[in-house]
Amino acid sequence: MFVMQIALLGGDTLAAAGFEVPRLSRWQRFVDSGELARTLTHTCLLVKPRVDLGYRLVLAAGALSLVISIDGDEHVVPIEAEPDAGGFEPLAAIFRAINAVVAARGEQLVLVEVRRSYRVVFVAPSRLPPDVGWYAELCVVDVAAPASDQPPAALAPLDAQLDQRFELDGSLPGLVAAYVLRMARFAGIEHAVCEPRWHQEPGELTLTLSETLPTGGGWSRTVSVPYMPELDVQPILDAINSSLEQSSRRLYRVARSPDRIEVALLDKVTAAELRRRGDLIEHPARDVLRALAGAGVELPALSSTWEHAMSWVGHCFGQLAILADGIVDLAVAVAKDEEVSIAWTIAGRTTTLAYPASLGSRPLVEVFPQMIGDLNRLLHEAGVAHRYVVMTGAPYFYAHRLLLLDPSWLAIVARYRQVRPECLDEATRASLVHPLGAYPSTAPASTPPRLPGIADLVARDRILGSDFKCSARPSDFPDLIEEIARFARIAVEIGADLVDEGEVVAVPVTHRGVTSIVRVDNAKYVNPTSILTYLNGLLATRTPRHQLYLYRAGGYAGGIVRATDDEAARLRRLGYIQ
């Protein structure tokens, strides 16, 4: 597109030309945050010596309207962008509209990518090097005009004009990020950076705390702080503390006087002493969360919606019933027609609860605890004192766990915000006697029941953790088959001639001189089922007999387990394998 007529602009020249624009991921935010108006104002200033450019941007009846004036003539610029669309394409379209008027003068507004940042420059397009990005092509109009050889104009960066600055994102997430950063620096994390996440989880401020070391390497943590009238500092401390691996000290909240709380950087001995004195503020209590981290069962991630998690919920209910072994005789059957019916049998009495199809699109993190709450009501009616709760327990467990707790434990955790509120009704809450403090401190005598984990049932070297949710190309399949085969302790050779058969890729696999074709789905994420089927055929003849199974554990954990038939039966009963 760009025909070389005069000398191309070098990288240094381009990097100093025009002005930089922020990386735009969503058009709506670009508009709402004022960045579009700011960018247009900067554009007017940039071209000012050569073009008398002005603009009016208004929002009326939900529609955005832009009028530009060039040398006194007004032009309406149509803006057709979905709110969730990327921001660069609509901006390029605006520049293209301006260029349609000014291009004859030999220079155009172009959005260029220079050294991994984006800049708006006003230059002759033919002077641009060819590697300035796709958005540049969207900006430029094809007009026969002599190329201007003037040096590209530049808008002086803000730093050059302000000798005193307070660098801060004034949004609430930005302010919290600044607070987290200040705390991280206080903890001695010298090169910390904290920024709000582009995607904010509902009900939480979601931030990324990271550190890039000058010597290379680094780390990154997600900080999730609940929206509350008063900021809960503990999740921030937990995130920072998890980064203090090389330090013997951690951040704690300390009560210094009745109305004064401080964050202190303490070694473990001092922290233990302050804890003993009751001066350490730890809510929820660390020991409680730590004890519960191994209790109950870890649920698969509750990030889905109810309609996409039916099979998942079925096996969770199965685990729930096993958890009750020795406490109450509990059975469950789930049926799905137009509505979902859950038949709970508690001590021989069956009650069927129906849930409307409209629940389907609701987040599982709300629906599942609601069903647990309904089950708890039935337990209450049956005279059972235990209740199920769904809760997280950072920094000891981040994924939701399903716990079956007796009244002594319920009384402790019921007030924790980490417990999903739908689980416990007001009557149950009202009946609990919450221990707010005791000296010497006491812990409940009981131990909440725990479902064995996969590693409790099968030796660790027979568990291959991977949910296969990494994008894989057919060229990755040989390595994948070899890895799974090695895990199965089977030596294979993979042929070089993979055949793309459309929906599947045929991979020649040779074991002890016998070649078979393994057909793997040609999908974004690997489905290893056919690989397991092939290897299981070979394993079936061996003694003792092992087979490979796909398993799914808590959170996002999953993978392949190599189990004997007895082990497989136990894994199946506990819902880890199909």
Next chain:
Amino acid sequence: MSDREIEARILDDDDLEAYSVYGDALLARGDPRGELVAIQCRLAASPDPELRARETQLIDKHRAEWLGWLANLGAFDFKATWRGGFLRAVRIGPVTASHHASEIDFAHAIAELARIPGTQFLRELVIGATERDGYPTSWHRIVKAIAEHGVPPNLARLEILAGTDRDLSTTTLGELWPAYPRLARLRELVLEIGALELGAIRLPELRALTIRTCGLTTANLASIARASWPCLERLVLWLGETGGRGNCDLELADLAEIFAAANLPSVRHLALANSSLADDLARALAASKILRQLETLDLSAGTLSDDGGAVLLAHRAAFAHLQRLDLSHAYLSPALRDQLATICAQVVLGDPQSADDDFRVVAVPE
């Protein structure tokens, strides 16, 4: 009888009557521990709920006095076992099977244990899994604390456990030798750790040494070979996978000193377990001097195959005197397993692996 004489009798015989005498002397001096001695001596003879309640009450009341700073630790991080009114065994840290690591300062806990009065009869100390902070997780501060503050004077058994339910190779003990002067009376030492440096071992009273690791090194074996083991009866070594991810670098020749039993005159139980050299070990052991003095042999958790099994069969006469031979987690064909089952009084063949497997791996590779 003086206190010293009674203490000696308790240490020699573990005799509850001696405890009782000691308790009476304490009671006469107004020491509340005397009552605990009396109660626990009676409870040892017959359980009595009322006495049990009084025992709990007494321990709770004097917890700070009898346990010092350790009284601050919750049940998760600390367990005290009592006998005759005195601490008998102490665990610092969670049980390793609990899937948790402790956040307490272990070095400080060891220092505080050394300050507690009444630990003269404490025989066993188990140090559980610490928090895995850093990579690899180093236990050197624990060794340093033992070196600086010592352990109770009559400690007979010490376990340092990183927990095999996680990657052992991410843990390191560092240098153990600074602690040897403090452990001179130790009878049993158990180390479960990814890497360690034994240095010049000086544990003359040791009867049993267990090192459970995935990364035993030539340097470790050299330390064992150079040490004096006049009393050692049980030697349990997990070797690892040579050249594998656990950093084991052993070759068969590195074990020559053990096969020759030059410095292991009293060893009756030998375990060379979790080894990728299992077949070679079987071959070398068949002709070794040490085999003749052994009563029990453990080649479990390794990669023993039909090759190694055939060697054991071919030399069955050499192994016939063993009271027990552990071949668990071996890659043996069913027919060979049947034949091996009778080569000595008891052959353990649990957790069988498939002889057809193309890759053989040790039970704890990393």
